[in-house]
Amino acid sequence: MHTWEEELQAYRRRTKKSERAWQAAKRRIPFGVNSNYRLVDPYPLYIRKAKGSKIWDVDGNEYVDFNMAFGALVAGHSHPVLAKAMRERVSNGTIFGYESVDAGRLAEHICHRFNVDRLKFSMTGLDATLFAVRLARAVTGRRRILKFEGCYHGSHDALMVSIKPRKEVSGDPKHPNVVLSSKGLLKELVETAIVAPFNDIDATESLALVHRDDVAGIILEPVPMNMGYVQPEPGFLEGLRAVADEIGAILIFDEVKTCGKWYGGAEEAFHVTPDLKVLGKAIGGGFPLAAVGGKSSILEQVVPGQISHAGTFNANPLSISAGLVTLTKILTRPGVRHAQGIGNELAKGYADVIIASR
């Protein structure tokens, strides 16, 4: 019979080089990780290489990988088609400081596939959600953003509230307190945020109506993926669409994760169309790529000198090539259907094991 202590000791025995790598990294990198989400007790794995569905740590242990870089690798590790294309791309320039023809081609594909009229490319989900919030405020002339308790939209200040609030400070479940999620944030952020309970449309509507003339946007992951996986209940997303329309707020779907879960993203699964969609992770096939897309009436207001959108690495040829190859040659409908079939098989297997182990 294994105990957790035995599992811990087994982990330590088989990952000695990871522990050494972690100890060495900690000397210069606080906690030895460059995204706090990667930290886990007693220390994280340090990885040597990956291919397909497999990954190998620095001790040589092989794993079947179902992390897939926090959902960024729906194309798998180092897909041969992508690897070949990227070798060619690297040989012909990695960044120009100018636009490339492929950015327009990729935008065309994304607009059709994800049902948006126009888009702007960013690098990561973080800077794309930041831009989406700025855009919502700019086009409405309002201040407040309504987000949901327990939801995460990237590590930037405007949305760094009530991500994992402690019970002692989170307040009434129907009217949650706005809780800062990090030191270093201005207390004033509390005044520009509204925090609502996910899956409670009545509470959300009443919170939105209190500030109806000052709500610029409502942002959410259609399926919250920083509470594991939380299914939106029937009518919830439709209800949010109605609330946003009623008060004139921009409905933003943070699809940084969900855009890769279905061929056409969450709209394909839930049939609700937001005003803006934030795409990221999977669309780059393992390279940094994100986009904010939506209705022409909103995107056409991104006029230079009026609404700022900039970034040296935005739409760089590496990311654009990776996105184009990934979306048009790897994450095709059959490709996504295969991954979904495997996912369904895994979920059913979990349910069966849980029933059998009771």
Add this chain to the structure above:
Amino acid sequence: MKVQSGGISGTVHFARDIVRDWRSFEEVDVGRWWGYYTAMLNRGVIPMATGADEQWTTSVAHTHADVARHLNAFEEVAESMKQKQAAMSIVEAI
């Protein structure tokens, strides 16, 4: 344990009831998740992204054999989990 899934992702919540919002997520036993995660790693499977608040992702590269390897490990770990406890609280680590 409760499973929620859709598309290519899903998760197992170590909780009595289905998680539908943050307040119900707070009932997740993070200690049990950590035990599950560590035990799965020891069996050659990274079962999901790092954290009780994460989920698994399948890809175009995954095979039925990969699923079988994952489920065989989970079957063994789920059986051994009946005997184990590990207290651990949810920590704000963003």
